[in-house]
Amino acid sequence: MTVLRWVTAGESHGPEITAILEGIPAGLPLLAADIDEDLGRRQRGYGRGARMKIEQDRVRFTAGVRGGETLGSPIALVIENRDHASWTGRMGAAPFDAPPEPLTRPRPGHADLAGGLKHDRHDLRDILERASARETAARVAVGGVCKKLLGVLGVEVFAHVVAIGPVAAAALAALTPEDLRARARASDLACADADAAEAMRGAIRDAAHRGDTLGGVFEVVATGVPPGLGSHTQWDRKLDGRLAQALMSIQAIKGVEIGLGFEAAQRPGSEVHDAIGYDAEARAFTRPTNRAGGTEGGISNGMPLVCRAAMKPIATLKRALPSVDVRSKEVFDAAFERSDVCAVPAASVVGEAMVAITLTSALLEKLGGDSLGEVRRNLEGFRAQLAQF
Numbered sequence: 001m002t003v004l005r006w007v008t009a010g011e012s013h014g015p016e017i018t019a020i021l022e023g024i025p026a027g028l029p030l031l032a033a034d035i036d037e038d039l040g041r042r043q044r045g046y047g048r049g050a051r052m053k054i055e056q057d058r059v060r061f062t063a064g065v066r067g068g069e070t071l072g073s074p075i076a077l078v079i080e081n082r083d084h085a086s087w088t089g090r091m092g093a094a095p096f097d098a099p100p101e102p103l104t105r106p107r108p109g110h111a112d113l114a115g116g117l118k119h120d121r122h123d124l125r126d127i128l129e130r131a132s133a134r135e136t137a138a139r140v141a142v143g144g145v146c147k148k149l150l151g152v153l154g155v156e157v158f159a160h161v162v163a164i165g166p167v168a169a170a171a172l173a174a175l176t177p178e179d180l181r182a183r184a185r186a187s188d189l190a191c192a193d194a195d196a197a198e199a200m201r202g203a204i205r206d207a208a209h210r211g212d213t214l215g216g217v218f219e220v221v222a223t224g225v226p227p228g229l230g231s232h233t234q235w236d237r238k239l240d241g242r243l244a245q246a247l248m249s250i251q252a253i254k255g256v257e258i259g260l261g262f263e264a265a266q267r268p269g270s271e272v273h274d275a276i277g278y279d280a281e282a283r284a285f286t287r288p289t290n291r292a293g294g295t296e297g298g299i300s301n302g303m304p305l306v307c308r309a310a311m312k313p314i315a316t317l318k319r320a321l322p323s324v325d326v327r328s329k330e331v332f333d334a335a336f337e338r339s340d341v342c343a344v345p346a347a348s349v350v351g352e353a354m355v356a357i358t359l360t361s362a363l364l365e366k367l368g369g370d371s372l373g374e375v376r377r378n379l380e381g382f383r384a385q386l387a388q389f
């Protein structure tokens with residue numbers, strides 16, 4: 001069984017963000033440009049703050065890629081933090097060349113206080129730097145490699161915004177893969193329908209004027225997913241559980257749904273489950289509806305995978321909430337750090353990456369293979385088996 005493993009490292013204002021990805025087969029064509037498009041998408045979106053004007057995220061492969069192809073060895077991906085140039089005094093390896101100003105007033109909704117208590121750090125910057133969603137640049141880079149492999153195998157993953165605060169986009173169930181592709185490529189809330197997008201921008205503008213922030217919901221759809229990924233046999237191998245963990249692990253995500261999600265709890269069974277049919281010509285089982293969102297019993301069922309994630313409003317508020325200084329224990333307003341007002345479009349690109357990584361992991365477990373040719377042959381063999389079922 002091929003095992004996909006990956007980790008990220010790096011502080012938000014340190015010199016670089018790094019990821020190491022192991023388990024990608026040899027022979028996959030891979031260029032930095034394949035990844036950079038998604039890195040750019042993650043940086044855009046109405047509501048992002050000043051930091052995104054400083055950064056110009058580009059990936060550099062420092063291992064595992066040669067002559068535009070993967071080697072089958074661990075792939076190391078590095079993204080520079082341009083903002084580090086203004087932070088060297090505060091972020092250099094100890095001893096600092098300038099004494100750092102400690103951050104001692106934890107911001108509610110961030111890891112500041114919980115992380116300070118856990119690691120016994122009174123300068124909460126020691127926590128904030130790693131908790132920051134700057135880390136999601138590395139996830140998108142890893143996801144970009146996975147999307148490249150999935151693409152070669154006929155699987156496409158798209159994300160789009162479906163709600164900002166109370167403003168929701170129109171029903172999306174009927175979208176074609178072409179619509180989804182166009183929406184996912186759109187850099188901004190154009191990924192929602194035009195009227196909704198304008199209302200969403202207005203809601204973000206209003207929140208910014210009030211010194212407030214907004215969250216929202218995005219949806220990730222994967223097409224071309226073969227049946228049989230994940231497993232019903234063990235709790236930690238269930239595809240729906242793995243997708244939920246992957247999406248929930250994104251900074252500020254507080255809810256995940258697959259298919260009808262929470263709505264399923266309100267409907268009778270006859271309006272939730274998807275009837276089974278058979279197309280003799282295509283030699284494939286069919287489903288007239290996809291309320292399950294592409295998984296049953298923890299296994300992909302061949303229908304498009306549909307996941308949604310709810311993002312809480314950005315925690316750093318201009319009109320800060322009360323907090324307590326961790327040194328003096330006096331009550332103050334929480335510290336304000338330069339911040340986004342709304343980052344749901346950016347988070348949707350991260351969601352796309354996390355779903356792509358999860359699907360790649362499950363696909364390689366199912367198929368095995370140390371070279372792209374071997375993975376392809378194994379997929380063709382499995383598809384032939386399905387046609388004979």
Ligand SMILES: Cc1cc2nc3c(=O)[nH]c(=O)nc-3n(C[C@H](O)[C@H](O)[C@H](O)COP(=O)(O)O)c2cc1C
Nearest residue numbers: 110111131133251252314315316339340343346347
């Ligand atoms: C793409 C993206 C950008 C974010 N930008 C900010 C930001 O500028 N300011 C902020 O306070 N939180 C931001 N967040 C959210 C925080 O990182 C997150 O709320 C915090 O790490 C606490 O994690 P938790 O909400 O999952 O508990 C962002 C999240 C994402 C996914």
Ligand SMILES: C=C(O[C@@H]1CC(C(=O)O)=C[C@@H](OP(=O)(O)O)[C@H]1O)C(=O)O
Nearest residue numbers: 049051131132133134137337338339340
């Ligand atoms: C740097 C990114 O997002 C950051 C995520 C973030 C947070 O608290 O999560 C806070 C902000 O950082 P800064 O204080 O440097 O402006 C965002 O800009 C990024 O997405 O690349």
